[in-house]
Structures are given as C-alpha cells and as structure tokens.
Amino acid sequence: MLQALGVGSIEALFDEIPAALRGVRLNDVPPALTEMEVSRLMRERAEADGTYLNFIGAGAYEHHVPAAIWQIATRGEFYSSYTPYQAEASQGTLQVLYEYQSMMASLLALDVTNASLYDGASALAEAVLMAVRAQRSAKRVLLPRSVHPVWRKVARTITRNHGIELTEVGYDADAGHTSLPALENFKGEEIAAVVVPQPNFFGVLEPADELVDWAHAHGALAIAAVNPTALAILKPPGSWGTTGADIAIGDGQPLGVPLASGGPYFGFMACRKALVRQMPGRIVGATRDSEGRRGYTLTLQAREQHIRRSKATSNICTNQGLVVTAATIYLALLGADGLARVARASHANAMTLLAALTRVDGVERAFSGSQFHEFVLRLKTPVTPVLEALKARGIIGGFDLGHDFPELGDALLVCATETKTDADIMRYAESMESIIARRYRPAPCAVRPSS
Amino acid sequence: MLIFELSRPGRVNRSQAPGDAPEPRDIPQRFLRARPPLLPEASELDVVRHYTSLSQRNFSIDTHFYPLGSCTMKYNPRACNALALLPQFLARHPGAPDDTGQGFLACLFELQEMLKEVTGMAAVSLAPMAGAQGEFAGVAMIRAYHDAHGDTERSEILVPDAAHGTNPATAVMCGYGVREIPTDGDGNVDLPALKRAVGAHTAGLMLTNPSTLGVFEHSILDIGKVVHDAGGLLYYDGANLNAILAKVRPGDMGFDAIHINLHKTFSTPHGGGGPGAGPVGAGARLAPFLPLPIVCGRDEGYRLQDERDLPLSIGRLAAHAGNAGVLLRAYVYMRLLGAEGMRRVADFATLNANYLLAELVKAGFDAAFPQRRASHEFILTLKRLKDETGVTAADVAKRLLDKGFHAPTVYFPQLVPECLLIEPTETESKQTLDAFVAALREVAAEARASPDLVKSAPHTTPVRRLDEVRAARELDLTWKSV
Numbered sequence: 001m002l003q004a005l006g007v008g009s010i011e012a013l014f015d016e017i018p019a020a021l022r023g024v025r026l027n028d029v030p031p032a033l034t035e036m037e038v039s040r041l042m043r044e045r046a047e048a049d050g051t052y053l054n055f056i057g058a059g060a061y062e063h064h065v066p067a068a069i070w071q072i073a074t075r076g077e078f079y080s081s082y083t084p085y086q087a088e089a090s091q092g093t094l095q096v097l098y099e100y101q102s103m104m105a106s107l108l109a110l111d112v113t114n115a116s117l118y119d120g121a122s123a124l125a126e127a128v129l130m131a132v133r134a135q136r137s138a139k140r141v142l143l144p145r146s147v148h149p150v151w152r153k154v155a156r157t158i159t160r161n162h163g164i165e166l167t168e169v170g171y172d173a174d175a176g177h178t179s180l181p182a183l184e185n186f187k188g189e190e191i192a193a194v195v196v197p198q199p200n201f202f203g204v205l206e207p208a209d210e211l212v213d214w215a216h217a218h219g220a221l222a223i224a225a226v227n228p229t230a231l232a233i234l235k236p237p238g239s240w241g242t243t244g245a246d247i248a249i250g251d252g253q254p255l256g257v258p259l260a261s262g263g264p265y266f267g268f269m270a271c272r273k274a275l276v277r278q279m280p281g282r283i284v285g286a287t288r289d290s291e292g293r294r295g296y297t298l299t300l301q302a303r304e305q306h307i308r309r310s311k312a313t314s315n316i317c318t319n320q321g322l323v324v325t326a327a328t329i330y331l332a333l334l335g336a337d338g339l340a341r342v343a344r345a346s347h348a349n350a351m352t353l354l355a356a357l358t359r360v361d362g363v364e365r366a367f368s369g370s371q372f373h374e375f376v377l378r379l380k381t382p383v384t385p386v387l388e389a390l391k392a393r394g395i396i397g398g399f400d401l402g403h404d405f406p407e408l409g410d411a412l413l414v415c416a417t418e419t420k421t422d423a424d425i426m427r428y429a430e431s432m433e434s435i436i437a438r439r440y441r442p443a444p445c446a447v448r449p450s451s
Numbered sequence: 452m453l454i455f456e457l458s459r460p461g462r463v464n465r466s467q468a469p470g471d472a473p474e475p476r477d478i479p480q481r482f483l484r485a486r487p488p489l490l491p492e493a494s495e496l497d498v499v500r501h502y503t504s505l506s507q508r509n510f511s512i513d514t515h516f517y518p519l520g521s522c523t524m525k526y527n528p529r530a531c532n533a534l535a536l537l538p539q540f541l542a543r544h545p546g547a548p549d550d551t552g553q554g555f556l557a558c559l560f561e562l563q564e565m566l567k568e569v570t571g572m573a574a575v576s577l578a579p580m581a582g583a584q585g586e587f588a589g590v591a592m593i594r595a596y597h598d599a600h601g602d603t604e605r606s607e608i609l610v611p612d613a614a615h616g617t618n619p620a621t622a623v624m625c626g627y628g629v630r631e632i633p634t635d636g637d638g639n640v641d642l643p644a645l646k647r648a649v650g651a652h653t654a655g656l657m658l659t660n661p662s663t664l665g666v667f668e669h670s671i672l673d674i675g676k677v678v679h680d681a682g683g684l685l686y687y688d689g690a691n692l693n694a695i696l697a698k699v700r701p702g703d704m705g706f707d708a709i710h711i712n713l714h715k716t717f718s719t720p721h722g723g724g725g726p727g728a729g730p731v732g733a734g735a736r737l738a739p740f741l742p743l744p745i746v747c748g749r750d751e752g753y754r755l756q757d758e759r760d761l762p763l764s765i766g767r768l769a770a771h772a773g774n775a776g777v778l779l780r781a782y783v784y785m786r787l788l789g790a791e792g793m794r795r796v797a798d799f800a801t802l803n804a805n806y807l808l809a810e811l812v813k814a815g816f817d818a819a820f821p822q823r824r825a826s827h828e829f830i831l832t833l834k835r836l837k838d839e840t841g842v843t844a845a846d847v848a849k850r851l852l853d854k855g856f857h858a859p860t861v862y863f864p865q866l867v868p869e870c871l872l873i874e875p876t877e878t879e880s881k882q883t884l885d886a887f888v889a890a891l892r893e894v895a896a897e898a899r900a901s902p903d904l905v906k907s908a909p910h911t912t913p914v915r916r917l918d919e920v921r922a923a924r925e926l927d928l929t930w931k932s933v
Contacts (some may be wrong), residue, residue: 001806010798016667021699028568032789035530045554046539056546066467076513077506083724088912089852092509093723102930106489112928118580121770157766161626262545262771264726287922295914299922310619310629317583322722332498336487338468348472370478418469
C-alpha cells in the first residue's frame with residue numbers, strides 16, 4: 001500500500017501537520033490488554049458493585065426486560081448501522097422507527113411523534129424551546145416544582161440563552177400536586193406554556209384536566225411530562241381536559257431499557273399535527289418507491305441542522321435509535337394487555353409497600369393525593385442514616401428528598417414495580433421497622449403521670 | 452408487513468408480563484384511561500421473526516463496507532458490548548449511592564483520565580449524551596466564561612463554511628449569532644478573511660481539524676492566535692479525532708474546549724442513529740465551567756461531583772450521569788487498544804484513506820483537493836461525470852448499494868459540487884478497499900454506457916428508489932387501522 005502511494009512510511013502521510021505538533025507521548029494511557037484480561041477486569045469491577053434490592057424510582061424504573069428484546073436489538077444489523085440517510089439500505093431501522101412512532105402516538109393519544117431524543121430531561125428542554133417557538137412572543141413557561149428536580153435543572157441549562165423565563169409553581173403541601181390557587185397568581189400574564197407532569201416526581205397524580213384547561217384558557221400550550229408505563233392505565237395527554245395537551249414528552253426507559261447506572265435511555269416527544277414543523281429530531285414517514293411499493297424514509301428534514309444549519313429547530317443530530325429499537329420490541333411483545341398488567345402490578349405493589357411501611361411507628365405518608373407506583377414518606381428521624389442502615393442490609397431504600405425539597409423535612413421517595421415480590425416488600429418493611437425502632441423513640445411525656 | 456398487520460385480537464404473551472392485579476380502586480375514574488392504546492397483539496415468535504427479518508433489511512458494518520464520510524463507521528468490537536452488559540452494571544440504579552458503584556465509577560474515572568491525555572485537555576466531563584450535546588456544552592462554557600469575566604458584548608461565533616451543520620445550529624442554541632468564514636482554494640480556513648472577521652464581538656471559533664474536507668489545517672497555530680488575540684476562545688469539533696488519535700492533540704493546537712464522539716473514534720455502536728456519547732474536555736480556563744456530573748477520585752473512593760463541587764458549572768444536560776453504557780463500551784475499547792493501539796488507529800485510518808484516494812484517482816476519479824494529502828477521509832467530485840453523463844453523486848451512491856457497498860456521504864460539505872466524502876476507517880482490509888475501487892469503476896463505466904441503469908438505481912435493495920417529496924408532502928407518520 002505504501003508502494004502504491006510512493007512513500008516510505010506511514011509517518012510520511014502526516015507530513016502536512018506542523019512538526020511542532022507531532023510526536024505526542026501518551027504516558028497516562030496504559031498498555032493494551034487482551035480480551036481475556038479486559039473481561040476479567042470488568043467482571044471483577046461488576047462483581048465489586050454487587051446487587052441490591054432496589055426501591056428507588058425518581059425517574060428511572062426497574063421493570064422486567066424480556067429476554068428477546070436485547071437479543072434482537074443487538075443484532076449486528078441494528079447495532080452497527082447508522083442514521084438511515086440511504087433509505088433503501090436502511091428499511092429495517094426506518095420501519096422500526098415508523099412502528100415506534102405509531103405505538104407512541106397511540107399510547108400518548110397525540111397525532112405525531114419524533115424518532116426520539118436523548119432522554120426525558122433533555123426532551124423537556126426541547127419541548128420548552130418548541131413551545132416558545134410556536135408561541136412567538138410569549139417567553140414565560142410555568143414549570144411546577146413537582147416536576148423532576150434534575151429535569152428542571154437540565155431545562156434551565158439548555159434554554160438559558162433564549163430569554164426564556166422558567167417560573168416555578170408550588171405544590172399543595174397536603175395533596176402533593178400542583179397548586180391550582182398558585183396558578184392564579186399568573187392570571188393576566190403572557191404565558192407560553194404550562195408543564196404538567198403525570199404522575200409527578202412524588203408519584204402523585206396531578207389534576208391534569210384542570211391544568212390543561214387552565215393553560216388553554218390563558219393562551220398557553222400544555223406540555224405533558226409522562227411515564228409511559230403509567231399511560232397503559234392512566235388517561236393519556238391527548239385526552240386531558242377539553243382539548244388535550246399540545247406536546248407530550250417523557251423518558252422511555254421504563255419500556256424495556258435496563259437501569260444501567262443512568263443510560264443510555266431515550267426521550268420521547270409527541271405533539272399535535274399543527275406543531276409538527278416545530279418539532280426537533282428525526283421523523284420517519286411512509287412513502288412509495290419507484291414501483292409503487294410502501295417504504296420508509298426520514299422526512300421533514302428541512303427542520304434539521306444538516307439542511308438548515310443556523311436556522312434549524314435544534315442542533316440535535318442522532319437520536320437514541322438502538323434504545324428505541326428495544327422499546328419498540330418491548331411494546332410489541334407486551335401489547336396493551338401486558339403493559340397494563342405491568343402498570344397495575346406496579347401500582348398494587350407500591351400500595352402494599354406503602355401500607356406496610358406506614359405501619360412502622362415514625363413513618364408517615366407525606367401526601368394525600370392518589371399515587372401511581374411511587375410515594376413520599378416522612379420519617380421522624382434523619383433520612384441519611386436510615387438509608388445507610390438499609391444499604392447494610394442489602395436494600396436501596398429510596399431517594400432522599402432532603403437536598404431538592406428541604407421544606408419536606410426528613411422525606412424519602414420510594415418506588416415499587418412489578419419486579420418486587422411480597423417477600424421483598426416484607427423484607428423492606430421489617431428492616432425499616434427494626435432500624436427506626438433503634439433510632440427513633442417517641443419523646444418521653446413531659447409530665448410523668450403519678451400513680 | 453408492519454407488526455400491526457401481523458396483530459390478531461387477543462394474542463398475548465403471558466410469560467413476559469406479570470400476573471394480573473385488580474383494577475386500582477384507589478385511583479379515581481377521572482384519572483383512568485378509557486380505551487387501551489393501539490399496540491400489536493402478537494406472539495413472541497411473531498415478534499422475534501418480524502424484527503429479525505427487519506434487521507435483514509439494513510446495511511450495517513457487520514454486513515457491509517460502510518465508508519460514510521465523517522461518521523467513522525469502523526468495526527465495533529463485540530467484547531465492548533458484552534462487558535457493558537454484565538448483569539451488575541445493568542441492574543444498578545443511577546440514584547444508588549456512589550459506594551455501590553465503585554467498579555462502574557472506576558471505569559468512568561479512568562475513561563476521563565485517558566480522554567484528558569489523548570486530547571491534551573485539563574479536565575473532561577462525560578455528561579453529554581451525543582456529539583451535538585457536547586458541542587452545546589462547549590459553546591455554553593465559552594459563553595459562561597465570557598459572562599463570568601463581565602465580557603458580555605461578545606455576540607458571535609465564527610464557523611467555517613465547510614463545518615458540520617451542528618456547529619451553526621449549536622451556536623444559535625447558545626444564543627449567539629453565526630458568521631461563516633470562507634475556505635481557500637487548498638481547503639484551509641481563509642486566514643485573511645478570518646483576520647477581517649474577528650473583533651470585540653467574537654466569542655469564539657468552532658473548528659474541525661482535520662476539517663470536513665479531509666485535510667489538516669496547516670495554519671492551525673496562526674488561526675488560534677488570531678482568535679485568542681481578539682479575546683475569543685477556540686472550540687474543537689472532535690468528529691474527526693480518529694485521524695490524529697495519539698499523534699496530535701487538540702490541546703497542543705491551542706483549543707480551549709473539545710467534544711469527542713465516542714461513537715466515532717472510540718467505536719461505540721451507531722445503533723441506527725444513536726445512542727452516542729459526546730464527552731467534553733476543557734483547558735484550564737474553561738474547566739470550572741464543565742457540565743455536571745464529573746467523577747472525582749478520592750482516597751476513600753470515587754464520587755460524582757455536583758453543584759456544590761463546581762459552582763461555576765454550566766449545569767446538567769442529562770437526567771443522570773450521561774449515556775453510562777456507551778461510556779463503558781468506550782472504556783473497554785480503549786483498554787483493548789492501549790496507547791500503541793491508539794496510534795495504530797490513526798496510522799491505518801490515514802493509510803487506508805490515502806491508498807483508497809490514490810487508487811480511485813488512478814481509476815479516473817477526481818479528487819476535490821488533489822494537491823493535498825488525505826487525512827482519514829477524502830472528497831471526490833463527480834462534476835465531470837455529471838457533465839458528461841447526467842449521472843449525479845446521488846445516483847452513484849444508490850448504484851453502489853446494488854454492488855453491496857454502503858454509499859459514502861453525498862453532498863456534504865456543500866461547497867464541493869457532486870461530492871462523495873469517503874472514510875474507509877482503519878478496520879478495513881486492502882482487499883475490501885480494492886473491491887470498492889472496482890465497484891466504483893464499474894459504476895462510472897455504467898454511467899457512460901447506460902446512464903439510465905445508474906439513474907434508476909438501486910435495483911436490488913428491499914425497495915427501489917423512494918419518493919422523498921411525497922413523504923414530506925403527504926405526511927404519513929403513524930400507522931392507522933383501516
């Protein structure tokens with residue numbers, strides 16, 4: 001090959017690079033390992049991490065992942081292909097995405113969806129940008145405090161330089177959902193959109209019908225932020241209120257994607273047909289080939305960065321194709337009946353766990369609103385040592401709310417899905433009881449009754 | 452056939468779903484769904500067979516040479532996938548305490564350290580979930596830096612006209628205006644034009660090097676000086692890092708920030724369009740602004756840093772710690788390569804590209820920049836072929852599919868007419884490259900002998916050429932039951 005090029009060494013091919021820049025030495029990159037050696041290293045590290053009985057949700061949910069899903073998704077033809085720019089050579093990926101769009105549109109009861117975004121948090125940020133684009137003049141978006149706290153942070157990071165005002169709306173301290181009276185403070189102001197989580201970060205069901213109608217009555221768009229598993233049994237965003245939400249987003253992780261320390265997951269986004277040209281990300285459409293056969297291709301690319309450059313709807317390029325492939329297979333395998341079973345079993349297990357934990361002296365349910373598969377507990381003792389003690393017993397007991405919601409005091413967000421057995425629930429409740437009993441004793445009466 | 456068309460009422464997979472629980476009586480009726488969603492009702496075998504056969508309607512690296520320029524479609528070692536899917540890694544919740552993920556975090560910490568070393572940056576954050584998000588982080592850091600210095604008049608990002616579309620789109624997402632800098636006849640940034648463009652309004656320059664034209668910017672040190680002297684900062688689009696891995700470092704070229712596409716240089720799968728990962732690196736000036744979280748090592752273990760550790764951070768970009776599984780795959784890949792292997796990546800990517808270019812020129816094709824060495828990729832212009840035969844670059848791309856090769860990137864960069872951007876990568880053999888040359892030579896001969904054969908290609912793919920205009924005009928984005 002060098003002969004064909006008429007050079008004496010590979011190094012000669014780098015002769016256009018200034019000499020001062022060449023001759024790098026990588027001192028901190030270790031020497032190569034064989035596959036056997038790397039496998040051993042990784043197995044040791046994985047084993048060191050151990051396995052725990054997990055009761056955290058907080059935006060990432062442990063569900064059973066059927067065996068077929070990742071065996072199919074990691075086939076080389078899906079795993080090692082790229083964005084389907086050459087549609088005729090990518091009909092597999094394109095049809096999967098078209099089927100995905102069809103399934104998600106129906107689950108969300110909205111007209112159209114894109115082929116995915118990075119995750120739920122960045123999908124929320126893109127939805128805020130999209131709503132403000134569609135509304136033209138209004139720049140304020142109402143973002144309830146009952147939305148996932150990190151999603152709110154991500155929305156701030158990504159929308160910061162657009163003059164958008166993300167205004168938080170408080171929650172009802174008893175019910176745990178967005179406070180309708182608090183919304184009335186914004187009456188008469190120009191609002192671009194209102195975000196409506198369902199269920200919210202506390203696992204509580206929001207009065208979605210009222211919130212959507214309030215948004216529309218005040219000229220705002222309604223952005224739904226939803227859990228896809230819950231929608232198997234809960235009213236979908238397109239049916240909320242009188243006319244339905246305008247945009248829906250969320251994290252697709254519950255649909256067959258392992259927890260895996262946080263990713264890769266995928267974000268989904270759906271909207272009404274009228275808004276489709278404001279939507280970011282890839283979209284697949286059905287069309288015909290030159291012989292009249294049905295086929296699939298990327299469409300509405302005039303919104304995208306590789307065509308529109310600085311005038312694109314977003315800088316997003318790839319989506320989360322492989323993870324979406326897995327989610328599509330998950331939905332096909334479970335169907336509406338299977339997904340509803342997952343939702344009902346998760347809800348039932350969460351309610352059983354809630355009842356068992358609140359029987360413990362010093363543990364109370366924080367909110368009265370209806371819950372899906374997650375709930376907030378208020379402890380009469382600091383949360384951190386309780387979680388530490390649970391961990392020592394092999395249990396990850398929940399998400400400590402102290403950092404993000406200091407006003408809730410010693411509060412813990414706990415989740416149970418269909419993966420938990422009665423024995424798991426019992427083990428958690430008994431562990432909690434013995435830990436709390438050791439840490440928390442009711443204050444002695446001020447006046448000892450005389451005998 | 453769509454999965455919906457295979458659907459039969461009442462067909463369910465009882466083993467994959469849990470046993471049924473009663474309707475939730477504690478949730479009021481007004482919260483509940485009235486009609487079930489329209490999802491397929493298919494057996495496990497139906498589903499497995501359907502998606503297996505769909506996979507067979509794809510070209511992929513595992514089945515075809517895939518010389519898609521700018522995308523670095525190299526072989527994805529299977530060990531990377533297998534080891535990222537170890538059960539303990541998959542089971543761990545992202546909210547679990549750091550001390551239950553020391554093995555996982557050790558991999559991420561060492562990945563950060565290795566990326567620092569190969570880019571010449573002071574610090575790295577693994578948070579961005581794709582190259583475009585890494586770009587966003589980089590430009591947002593530039594903005595945060597200027598803001599922190601009270602330097603709020605800088606309103607413009609400079610971008611070469613050959614840049615990836617994500618560059619200008621990113622600058623706009625960060626609230627900047629975009630000014631394009633022209634390319635000179637040799638494919639370099641036009642230095643005099645750059646000097647005229649910079650000033651007190653310049654926030655920074657975004658640059659890919661080697662550029663999207665497949666050549667190394669000779670004057671990179673001068674370019675850096677012009678931008679820095681004007682008070683601007685330099686952003687490196689790491690899309691083409693594969694060309695110079697372990698040979699030249701962006702930090703040594705003077706860049707202040709960089710993103711790295713792990714799905715390109717570090718061989719994590721493209722997955723039909725994601726998930727990628729776009730870690731971002733920063734020089735000393737920008738390091739305090741890196742996105743969260745960052746893994747830090749301490750004597751008692753590894754830990755994810757938060758707002759309390761990095762108060763100047765631009766913030767968070769993802770709900771959790773980025774695309775963790777992609778990061779693990781890149782880590783395994785880097786450990787398999789080691790420092791020497793990384794150098795071989797750039798060596799053989801460059802050798803393959805230059806060899807392929809030389810052979811294609813010998814076969815009668817025109818290089819867009821014949822006076823230049825190729826980096827890891829190069830551009831052919833088919834303008835002469837089009838003028839002679841009416842056959843376009845798009846037609847040639849489609850005809851290559853019939854010959855069993857995925858097409859190169861077409862019509863990018865937009866400033867070269869009828870262009871093919873070809874990136875063979877280091878993992879292809881000489882035999883594959885020779886076969887590709889023979890195929891392109893055949894297509895050119897066909898274009899001259901029977902142009903309609905090429906113009907009507909592809910002929911052998913699962914569908915013939917698709918009507919994209921119809922797709923956009925008569926939007927059909929979801930299946931509807933009739």
